[in-house]
Amino acid sequence: MATTVVPIFIAFDLACAIGTTAADRAAEQAWPVVDTLRHDPELAGQVRIGVFGLAGPGSYQEPPWASPDIDVSLDDVPPAGRTGRPYAAALDGLRALAALDAAAGPAGPPLMLLITDRQPADDWRTALDDLTRDRPDARLVPIWYAPASRTPPPLPAYPGDVSPRHLYGPEQLQPAAIALAMEHLDAVRDGGHRATGSRAPARRQLPSAQWSGASIPYSVGDPGNAASRVRPLPDPTDWDRPDTVLDGVCLVDDAGVPTLELRAASVRGLSHRYYGTVRQDDYAFRCTTDNRYLVAVVSDGVSNSRLSHRAATLIARDGAATVAAILDRGAEPATLDWAGIARELTDRVIRLGEQVIHRTPDAGPLGCREAAAHLAATALFAVVGTQARGDDVEAHVFSIGDSTAWVLRDGGRWQAQQRLTKVGEAVASASVAAIPLQRPDVEPPVQIRLSAADVLVLMTDGVGDPLGDGTGAVGRFLAETWRRPPVALAFAAQVDFARKSHDDDRTVLAVWRAERHVD
Known part of the structure:
Protein backbone atom coordinates (compact mmCIF):
# COMPACT_ATOMS: atom_id res chain seq x y z
CA MET A 1 0.00 0.00 0.00
CA ASP A 190 -7.41 8.51 9.91
CA GLY A 191 -8.97 9.33 6.56
CA GLY A 192 -10.05 12.83 7.53
CA HIS A 193 -8.40 14.07 4.32
CA ARG A 194 -8.10 12.36 0.95
CA ALA A 195 -4.76 12.30 -0.78
CA THR A 196 -4.34 13.96 -4.15
CA GLY A 197 -3.16 11.48 -6.81
CA SER A 198 -2.96 8.44 -4.54
CA ARG A 199 -5.13 6.19 -2.45
CA ALA A 200 -5.91 7.21 1.13
CA PRO A 201 -3.76 5.28 3.58
CA ALA A 202 -5.07 2.75 6.04
CA ARG A 203 -5.55 4.07 9.55
CA ARG A 204 -2.25 4.02 11.43
CA GLN A 205 -2.03 5.13 15.04
CA LEU A 206 0.92 7.02 16.41
CA PRO A 207 2.53 5.24 19.34
CA SER A 208 1.23 6.30 22.74
CA ALA A 209 3.14 9.26 24.14
CA GLN A 210 5.50 8.28 26.94
CA TRP A 211 5.78 11.84 28.23
CA SER A 212 4.24 15.26 27.78
CA GLY A 213 4.87 18.80 28.92
CA ALA A 214 7.13 21.71 28.17
CA SER A 215 9.39 24.16 29.96
CA ILE A 216 10.08 27.42 28.17
CA PRO A 217 11.69 30.72 29.16
CA TYR A 218 9.55 33.83 28.94
CA SER A 219 10.51 37.23 27.58
CA VAL A 220 8.63 40.51 27.34
CA GLY A 221 9.65 42.78 24.50
CA ASP A 222 13.40 43.00 23.94
CA PRO A 223 15.01 40.49 26.35
CA GLY A 224 18.47 41.98 25.93
CA ASN A 225 21.65 40.04 25.28
CA ALA A 226 22.16 38.94 28.88
CA ALA A 227 19.08 36.71 28.88
CA SER A 228 20.75 34.22 26.52
CA ARG A 229 24.42 34.81 27.32
CA VAL A 230 24.70 34.84 31.11
CA ARG A 231 26.03 31.61 32.60
CA PRO A 232 24.75 31.48 36.19
CA LEU A 233 27.59 31.14 38.69
CA PRO A 234 27.18 29.93 42.27
CA ASP A 235 28.18 32.03 45.25
CA PRO A 236 31.04 30.14 46.98
CA THR A 237 30.39 32.07 50.20
CA ASP A 238 26.92 30.53 50.58
CA TRP A 239 26.51 27.19 48.79
CA ASP A 240 23.21 26.48 50.54
CA ARG A 241 21.37 29.54 49.24
CA PRO A 242 19.20 28.33 46.31
CA ASP A 243 19.11 30.19 43.01
CA THR A 244 15.31 29.76 42.89
CA VAL A 245 12.63 28.75 45.38
CA LEU A 246 8.94 28.27 44.62
CA ASP A 247 5.66 27.11 46.10
CA GLY A 248 2.23 26.22 44.76
CA VAL A 249 -0.36 25.24 47.36
CA CYS A 250 -4.09 25.16 47.96
CA LEU A 251 -5.16 26.38 51.40
CA VAL A 252 -8.19 24.85 53.10
CA ASP A 253 -10.42 25.64 56.06
CA ASP A 254 -10.98 23.40 59.11
CA ALA A 255 -13.51 21.36 57.12
CA GLY A 256 -11.00 20.74 54.32
CA VAL A 257 -12.80 23.03 51.89
CA PRO A 258 -10.40 24.93 49.57
CA THR A 259 -10.28 28.65 50.32
CA LEU A 260 -7.23 30.17 48.62
CA GLU A 261 -4.69 29.24 45.95
CA LEU A 262 -1.16 30.52 46.56
CA ARG A 263 1.78 30.69 44.18
CA ALA A 264 5.17 32.07 45.15
CA ALA A 265 8.61 32.23 43.58
CA SER A 266 11.89 33.93 44.39
CA VAL A 267 14.38 33.92 41.51
CA ARG A 268 17.97 35.16 41.40
CA GLY A 269 18.40 38.01 38.95
CA LEU A 270 20.68 38.00 35.93
CA SER A 271 23.12 40.39 37.59
CA HIS A 272 23.63 38.13 40.61
CA ARG A 273 23.82 35.08 38.36
CA TYR A 274 26.51 36.74 36.27
CA TYR A 275 28.64 37.86 39.23
CA GLY A 276 28.09 34.69 41.26
CA THR A 277 26.40 36.38 44.21
CA VAL A 278 23.43 35.14 46.19
CA ARG A 279 19.75 35.87 45.70
CA GLN A 280 18.89 38.66 48.15
CA ASP A 281 15.07 38.33 48.05
CA ASP A 282 12.94 35.96 50.10
CA TYR A 283 9.35 35.21 51.06
CA ALA A 284 7.41 33.23 53.65
CA PHE A 285 3.79 32.39 54.42
CA ARG A 286 1.69 30.50 56.94
CA CYS A 287 -1.86 30.20 58.17
CA THR A 288 -3.13 30.81 61.67
CA THR A 289 -3.94 27.69 63.66
CA ASP A 290 -7.68 28.12 63.03
CA ASN A 291 -7.05 28.64 59.26
CA ARG A 292 -8.96 31.94 59.35
CA TYR A 293 -6.04 33.98 58.04
CA LEU A 294 -3.14 33.62 55.64
CA VAL A 295 -0.07 35.66 56.56
CA ALA A 296 2.37 36.32 53.70
CA VAL A 297 5.63 38.28 53.66
CA VAL A 298 7.91 39.33 50.81
CA SER A 299 11.32 40.86 51.54
CA ASP A 300 14.00 42.38 49.30
CA GLY A 301 17.55 42.63 50.61
CA VAL A 302 19.13 46.04 50.05
CA SER A 303 21.73 45.57 47.33
CA ASN A 304 24.64 47.40 48.98
CA SER A 305 24.28 45.45 52.24
CA ARG A 306 26.60 42.43 51.99
CA LEU A 307 24.48 40.17 54.20
CA SER A 308 21.10 41.55 53.19
CA HIS A 309 19.87 38.11 52.11
CA ARG A 310 20.18 37.03 55.75
CA ALA A 311 18.02 39.99 56.76
CA ALA A 312 15.46 39.21 54.06
CA THR A 313 15.10 35.61 55.22
CA LEU A 314 14.77 36.62 58.88
CA ILE A 315 12.21 39.33 58.12
CA ALA A 316 10.12 37.02 55.93
CA ARG A 317 10.12 33.99 58.22
CA ASP A 318 10.10 35.68 61.63
CA GLY A 319 7.68 38.31 60.36
CA ALA A 320 5.16 35.73 59.16
CA ALA A 321 5.50 33.72 62.40
CA THR A 322 5.16 36.84 64.59
CA VAL A 323 2.01 38.11 62.89
CA ALA A 324 0.39 34.68 62.84
CA ALA A 325 1.11 34.24 66.57
CA ILE A 326 -0.48 37.61 67.38
CA LEU A 327 -3.59 36.67 65.39
CA ASP A 328 -3.71 33.30 67.14
CA ARG A 329 -3.90 35.17 70.46
CA GLY A 330 -7.16 36.76 69.33
CA ALA A 331 -6.08 39.99 67.64
CA GLU A 332 -7.93 41.18 64.53
CA PRO A 333 -5.98 42.25 61.42
CA ALA A 334 -7.34 45.79 61.64
CA THR A 335 -5.90 46.21 65.15
CA LEU A 336 -2.38 44.89 64.53
CA ASP A 337 0.40 47.15 65.86
CA TRP A 338 2.49 47.26 62.72
CA ALA A 339 4.92 49.82 64.14
CA GLY A 340 5.56 47.50 67.08
CA ILE A 341 6.04 44.53 64.73
CA ALA A 342 8.56 46.58 62.72
CA ARG A 343 10.44 47.49 65.93
CA GLU A 344 10.53 43.82 66.97
CA LEU A 345 11.98 42.80 63.60
CA THR A 346 14.50 45.64 63.82
CA ASP A 347 15.69 44.29 67.17
CA ARG A 348 15.98 40.77 65.72
CA VAL A 349 18.02 41.97 62.74
CA ILE A 350 20.38 43.81 65.08
CA ARG A 351 20.77 40.67 67.20
CA LEU A 352 21.54 38.73 64.01
CA GLY A 353 24.12 41.38 63.15
CA GLU A 354 25.83 40.88 66.49
CA GLN A 355 26.38 37.24 65.47
CA VAL A 356 27.44 37.61 61.82
CA ILE A 357 29.11 41.04 61.47
CA HIS A 358 32.83 40.99 62.16
CA ARG A 359 33.65 43.81 64.63
CA THR A 360 36.51 44.63 66.93
CA PRO A 361 36.11 43.55 70.56
CA ASP A 362 35.94 47.16 71.77
CA ALA A 363 33.40 48.28 69.16
CA GLY A 364 30.59 48.70 71.68
CA PRO A 365 26.90 47.88 71.13
CA LEU A 366 25.82 47.40 67.54
CA GLY A 367 23.65 50.31 66.46
CA CYS A 368 20.85 50.44 63.93
CA ARG A 369 22.85 52.40 61.36
CA GLU A 370 25.85 50.05 61.48
CA ALA A 371 23.63 46.98 61.31
CA ALA A 372 21.80 48.39 58.29
CA ALA A 373 25.11 48.79 56.44
CA HIS A 374 25.40 44.98 56.45
CA LEU A 375 21.86 43.70 57.01
CA ALA A 376 18.92 45.60 55.56
CA ALA A 377 15.79 44.53 53.71
CA THR A 378 12.31 45.70 52.82
CA ALA A 379 9.19 44.15 54.34
CA LEU A 380 5.80 43.68 52.69
CA PHE A 381 3.09 41.95 54.74
CA ALA A 382 -0.37 40.75 53.78
CA VAL A 383 -2.99 39.24 56.05
CA VAL A 384 -5.73 37.65 53.93
CA GLY A 385 -8.97 36.37 55.39
CA THR A 386 -9.98 32.94 54.19
CA GLN A 387 -13.67 33.33 55.06
CA ALA A 388 -15.74 35.51 52.73
CA ARG A 389 -17.84 38.34 54.09
CA GLY A 390 -20.62 38.47 51.57
CA ASP A 391 -18.96 37.91 48.21
CA ASP A 392 -15.54 39.31 49.19
CA VAL A 393 -12.63 38.49 51.46
CA GLU A 394 -10.63 41.13 53.31
CA ALA A 395 -6.90 41.65 53.13
CA HIS A 396 -4.67 44.02 55.08
CA VAL A 397 -1.33 45.09 53.59
CA PHE A 398 1.57 46.77 55.37
CA SER A 399 4.79 47.83 53.68
CA ILE A 400 8.22 49.16 54.58
CA GLY A 401 10.28 49.94 51.50
CA ASP A 402 9.81 49.60 47.76
CA SER A 403 8.24 46.15 47.61
CA THR A 404 4.68 46.67 46.47
CA ALA A 405 1.26 45.06 46.69
CA TRP A 406 -1.14 45.03 43.74
CA VAL A 407 -4.60 43.75 43.05
CA LEU A 408 -5.15 42.29 39.61
CA ARG A 409 -8.79 43.13 39.10
CA ASP A 410 -11.14 41.15 36.90
CA GLY A 411 -10.52 42.13 33.30
CA GLY A 412 -6.76 42.51 33.70
CA ARG A 413 -6.54 45.92 35.40
CA TRP A 414 -3.63 46.36 37.82
CA GLN A 415 -4.37 48.42 40.94
CA ALA A 416 -1.40 49.48 43.09
CA GLN A 417 -1.89 49.48 46.85
CA GLN A 418 0.97 51.90 47.54
CA ARG A 419 1.69 55.31 46.10
CA LEU A 420 3.93 55.00 43.04
CA THR A 421 6.39 57.57 41.78
CA LYS A 422 7.78 57.97 38.25
CA VAL A 423 4.46 56.81 36.82
CA GLY A 424 4.57 57.06 33.04
CA GLU A 425 8.28 56.26 32.91
CA ALA A 426 9.84 52.87 32.24
CA VAL A 427 10.32 52.30 35.98
CA ALA A 428 8.02 53.05 38.89
CA SER A 429 8.99 52.68 42.54
CA ALA A 430 7.64 53.44 45.98
CA SER A 431 9.43 55.48 48.68
CA VAL A 432 12.47 53.60 49.96
CA ALA A 433 12.89 52.39 53.53
CA ALA A 434 14.18 49.16 55.10
CA ILE A 435 14.47 47.17 58.31
CA PRO A 436 16.33 47.79 60.60
CA LEU A 437 14.37 51.01 60.84
CA GLN A 438 16.41 54.15 61.30
CA ARG A 439 13.30 56.30 61.76
CA PRO A 440 10.20 55.44 63.78
CA ASP A 441 7.51 56.53 61.33
CA VAL A 442 5.83 53.94 59.11
CA GLU A 443 3.07 54.19 56.53
CA PRO A 444 -0.37 53.06 57.72
CA PRO A 445 -1.67 49.68 56.54
CA VAL A 446 -4.07 49.37 53.61
CA GLN A 447 -7.33 47.44 53.80
CA ILE A 448 -8.46 45.70 50.60
CA ARG A 449 -11.60 43.85 49.56
CA LEU A 450 -11.02 41.02 47.10
CA SER A 451 -13.79 39.67 44.94
CA ALA A 452 -13.81 36.11 43.63
CA ALA A 453 -12.23 37.37 40.40
CA ASP A 454 -9.40 39.39 41.99
CA VAL A 455 -5.79 38.35 42.56
CA LEU A 456 -3.61 39.81 45.33
CA VAL A 457 0.01 40.06 44.19
CA LEU A 458 2.98 40.94 46.40
CA MET A 459 6.26 41.67 44.62
CA THR A 460 9.75 43.03 45.07
CA ASP A 461 10.99 45.81 42.81
CA GLY A 462 12.64 43.28 40.50
CA VAL A 463 9.15 42.77 39.09
CA GLY A 464 7.59 46.03 40.28
CA ASP A 465 9.99 48.21 38.31
CA PRO A 466 9.33 46.65 34.88
CA LEU A 467 5.62 46.45 35.74
CA GLY A 468 5.54 50.24 36.11
CA ASP A 469 1.95 51.37 36.54
CA GLY A 470 0.61 48.11 35.12
CA THR A 471 -0.55 49.43 31.76
CA GLY A 472 2.49 48.45 29.68
CA ALA A 473 3.76 45.25 28.08
CA VAL A 474 4.75 43.59 31.35
CA GLY A 475 1.35 44.35 32.85
CA ARG A 476 -0.42 42.77 29.87
CA PHE A 477 1.83 39.71 30.00
CA LEU A 478 1.34 39.05 33.71
CA ALA A 479 -2.37 39.82 33.61
CA GLU A 480 -2.82 37.27 30.83
CA THR A 481 -0.74 34.51 32.44
CA TRP A 482 -2.11 35.04 35.97
CA ARG A 483 -5.82 35.13 35.23
CA ARG A 484 -5.86 31.72 36.88
CA PRO A 485 -3.25 30.15 39.14
CA PRO A 486 -0.62 28.42 36.97
CA VAL A 487 1.34 25.40 38.08
CA ALA A 488 4.19 26.36 40.37
CA LEU A 489 7.01 25.72 37.88
CA ALA A 490 5.29 27.82 35.22
CA PHE A 491 4.71 30.59 37.76
CA ALA A 492 8.43 30.68 38.60
CA ALA A 493 9.31 30.84 34.89
CA GLN A 494 6.87 33.74 34.42
CA VAL A 495 8.39 35.62 37.37
CA ASP A 496 11.78 35.07 35.70
CA PHE A 497 10.74 36.70 32.40
CA ALA A 498 13.55 38.36 30.47
CA ARG A 499 13.38 42.09 29.68
CA LYS A 500 16.25 44.33 28.69
CA SER A 501 17.80 46.42 31.51
CA HIS A 502 15.92 44.58 34.27
CA ASP A 503 18.34 42.17 35.96
CA ASP A 504 17.42 42.38 39.66
CA ASP A 505 16.22 39.49 41.81
CA ARG A 506 12.52 38.70 41.33
CA THR A 507 10.08 37.63 44.05
CA VAL A 508 6.31 37.38 43.73
CA LEU A 509 3.66 35.87 45.99
CA ALA A 510 0.14 35.76 44.54
CA VAL A 511 -3.17 34.71 46.09
CA TRP A 512 -6.31 33.66 44.22
CA ARG A 513 -9.71 32.75 45.62
CA ALA A 514 -9.97 28.96 45.34
CA GLU A 515 -13.22 29.26 43.40
CA ARG A 516 -11.24 30.61 40.45
CA HIS A 517 -9.17 27.45 40.05
CA VAL A 518 -11.04 25.24 37.59
CA ASP A 519 -9.31 22.16 36.20
Missing part, protein backbone atom coordinates in the same frame (compact mmCIF):
# COMPACT_ATOMS: atom_id res chain seq x y z
CA ALA A 2 1.37 3.39 -0.97
CA THR A 3 2.38 5.74 1.82
CA THR A 4 0.88 9.19 1.61
CA VAL A 5 3.45 11.94 1.78
CA VAL A 6 2.17 15.03 3.63
CA PRO A 7 3.66 18.45 2.78
CA ILE A 8 4.22 20.82 5.70
CA PHE A 9 5.05 24.43 4.83
CA ILE A 10 6.12 27.10 7.34
CA ALA A 11 6.15 30.78 6.33
CA PHE A 12 7.53 33.66 8.41
CA ASP A 13 5.84 36.98 7.69
CA LEU A 14 7.43 39.17 10.37
CA ALA A 15 7.61 42.95 10.36
CA CYS A 16 11.36 42.56 10.91
CA ALA A 17 12.92 40.47 8.16
CA ILE A 18 14.68 37.15 8.65
CA GLY A 19 18.25 38.05 9.51
CA THR A 20 17.31 40.50 12.29
CA THR A 21 17.34 39.57 15.97
CA ALA A 22 13.61 39.37 16.65
CA ALA A 23 12.83 37.34 13.54
CA ASP A 24 15.80 35.08 14.13
CA ARG A 25 14.51 34.32 17.62
CA ALA A 26 11.18 33.26 16.16
CA ALA A 27 12.81 31.31 13.33
CA GLU A 28 15.08 29.48 15.77
CA GLN A 29 11.97 28.13 17.47
CA ALA A 30 10.95 26.48 14.18
CA TRP A 31 14.21 24.52 13.94
CA PRO A 32 13.16 21.85 16.49
CA VAL A 33 9.88 21.51 14.58
CA VAL A 34 11.69 20.84 11.30
CA ASP A 35 14.20 18.56 13.03
CA THR A 36 11.44 16.50 14.68
CA LEU A 37 9.41 16.16 11.50
CA ARG A 38 12.47 15.24 9.47
CA HIS A 39 14.15 12.75 11.80
CA ASP A 40 11.36 11.08 13.77
CA PRO A 41 11.51 7.42 12.62
CA GLU A 42 7.72 7.18 12.71
CA LEU A 43 7.53 9.91 10.09
CA ALA A 44 10.35 8.77 7.83
CA GLY A 45 9.42 9.27 4.20
CA GLN A 46 6.00 10.69 5.09
CA VAL A 47 6.58 14.45 5.12
CA ARG A 48 7.93 17.00 2.67
CA ILE A 49 9.01 20.25 4.28
CA GLY A 50 9.25 23.79 3.00
CA VAL A 51 10.28 26.83 5.07
CA PHE A 52 10.74 30.44 4.01
CA GLY A 53 10.76 33.96 5.35
CA LEU A 54 10.13 37.32 3.73
CA ALA A 55 13.43 39.16 3.42
CA GLY A 56 11.70 42.50 3.02
CA PRO A 57 8.78 42.88 0.63
CA GLY A 58 10.73 41.95 -2.48
CA SER A 59 12.03 38.41 -2.03
CA TYR A 60 11.71 35.15 -0.19
CA GLN A 61 14.56 33.80 1.87
CA GLU A 62 15.29 30.37 3.29
CA PRO A 63 16.45 30.51 6.95
CA PRO A 64 20.16 29.56 6.99
CA TRP A 65 19.66 26.58 9.32
CA ALA A 66 16.97 25.00 7.15
CA SER A 67 18.95 24.01 4.06
CA PRO A 68 19.90 20.41 4.96
CA ASP A 69 16.40 19.42 6.01
CA ILE A 70 13.93 21.05 3.64
CA ASP A 71 12.60 19.60 0.43
CA VAL A 72 11.02 22.63 -1.25
CA SER A 73 12.76 26.00 -1.50
CA LEU A 74 11.67 29.45 -2.68
CA ASP A 75 15.16 30.90 -2.83
CA ASP A 76 15.43 33.36 -5.72
CA VAL A 77 11.69 33.12 -6.43
CA PRO A 78 10.19 36.64 -6.31
CA PRO A 79 6.73 37.19 -4.79
CA ALA A 80 4.22 37.25 -7.61
CA GLY A 81 2.45 40.55 -8.06
CA ARG A 82 2.06 41.67 -4.44
CA THR A 83 5.56 42.70 -3.41
CA GLY A 84 4.27 45.74 -1.50
CA ARG A 85 1.85 43.63 0.54
CA PRO A 86 3.97 41.34 2.71
CA TYR A 87 1.11 39.40 4.27
CA ALA A 88 -0.42 38.68 0.87
CA ALA A 89 3.05 37.88 -0.47
CA ALA A 90 3.43 35.27 2.28
CA LEU A 91 0.19 33.63 1.15
CA ASP A 92 1.50 33.74 -2.41
CA GLY A 93 4.67 32.05 -1.18
CA LEU A 94 2.72 29.21 0.37
CA ARG A 95 0.84 28.80 -2.90
CA ALA A 96 4.18 28.74 -4.79
CA LEU A 97 5.55 26.09 -2.41
CA ALA A 98 2.48 23.95 -3.05
CA ALA A 99 2.96 24.28 -6.81
CA LEU A 100 6.64 23.33 -6.59
CA ASP A 101 5.84 20.45 -4.28
CA ALA A 102 3.19 19.06 -6.66
CA ALA A 103 5.94 18.34 -9.17
CA ALA A 104 7.64 16.07 -6.64
CA GLY A 105 4.91 13.46 -6.86
CA PRO A 106 1.60 12.48 -5.27
CA ALA A 107 0.95 13.94 -1.84
CA GLY A 108 -1.69 14.37 0.80
CA PRO A 109 -3.25 17.71 1.70
CA PRO A 110 -0.61 20.20 2.83
CA LEU A 111 -0.47 21.88 6.23
CA MET A 112 0.47 25.54 5.91
CA LEU A 113 1.62 27.47 8.98
CA LEU A 114 1.75 31.23 8.41
CA ILE A 115 3.55 32.92 11.32
CA THR A 116 2.85 36.63 11.27
CA ASP A 117 3.07 39.63 13.59
CA ARG A 118 1.54 42.28 11.34
CA GLN A 119 -1.86 43.54 10.30
CA PRO A 120 -2.98 41.90 7.02
CA ALA A 121 -2.49 43.88 3.82
CA ASP A 122 -5.55 45.21 2.01
CA ASP A 123 -5.41 42.53 -0.67
CA TRP A 124 -4.74 39.51 1.54
CA ARG A 125 -8.21 38.09 0.84
CA THR A 126 -7.42 37.98 -2.88
CA ALA A 127 -4.23 36.07 -2.13
CA LEU A 128 -6.18 33.70 0.14
CA ASP A 129 -8.77 33.14 -2.61
CA ASP A 130 -5.96 32.29 -5.05
CA LEU A 131 -4.46 29.85 -2.57
CA THR A 132 -7.70 28.05 -1.76
CA ARG A 133 -8.61 27.90 -5.48
CA ASP A 134 -5.32 26.22 -6.36
CA ARG A 135 -5.19 23.98 -3.27
CA PRO A 136 -8.68 23.52 -1.82
CA ASP A 137 -7.40 20.56 0.19
CA ALA A 138 -4.81 22.64 2.07
CA ARG A 139 -5.16 23.37 5.78
CA LEU A 140 -4.03 26.93 6.49
CA VAL A 141 -3.31 27.93 10.10
CA PRO A 142 -2.28 31.56 10.61
CA ILE A 143 -0.24 31.78 13.83
CA TRP A 144 -0.35 35.31 15.17
CA TYR A 145 2.96 35.82 16.92
CA ALA A 146 2.30 38.79 19.24
CA PRO A 147 5.48 40.15 20.87
CA ALA A 148 4.72 41.42 24.37
CA SER A 149 6.27 44.76 23.44
CA ARG A 150 3.23 45.61 21.36
CA THR A 151 -0.50 45.28 21.64
CA PRO A 152 -1.42 42.01 19.88
CA PRO A 153 -3.03 42.60 16.48
CA PRO A 154 -6.72 41.71 16.27
CA LEU A 155 -7.51 38.49 14.48
CA PRO A 156 -9.05 39.16 11.07
CA ALA A 157 -12.29 37.53 9.92
CA TYR A 158 -11.12 34.40 8.13
CA PRO A 159 -13.43 31.99 6.34
CA GLY A 160 -14.97 29.40 8.61
CA ASP A 161 -12.51 26.65 7.69
CA VAL A 162 -9.44 28.72 8.69
CA SER A 163 -8.73 28.68 12.44
CA PRO A 164 -6.02 31.15 13.46
CA ARG A 165 -4.00 30.74 16.65
CA HIS A 166 -2.70 33.52 18.89
CA LEU A 167 0.70 33.11 20.57
CA TYR A 168 2.36 35.42 23.09
CA GLY A 169 6.04 35.35 22.25
CA PRO A 170 8.26 33.19 20.02
CA GLU A 171 8.97 30.53 22.65
CA GLN A 172 5.40 29.27 22.29
CA LEU A 173 5.86 28.57 18.59
CA GLN A 174 7.61 25.21 18.86
CA PRO A 175 4.99 23.36 20.95
CA ALA A 176 2.14 24.92 18.97
CA ALA A 177 3.60 24.01 15.57
CA ILE A 178 4.47 20.45 16.64
CA ALA A 179 0.95 19.93 17.99
CA LEU A 180 -0.62 21.22 14.76
CA ALA A 181 1.65 19.07 12.58
CA MET A 182 0.92 15.89 14.53
CA GLU A 183 -2.80 16.68 14.55
CA HIS A 184 -2.78 17.14 10.77
CA LEU A 185 -0.84 13.92 10.19
CA ASP A 186 -3.28 12.05 12.42
CA ALA A 187 -6.20 13.41 10.42
CA VAL A 188 -4.65 12.29 7.13
CA ARG A 189 -3.90 8.83 8.49
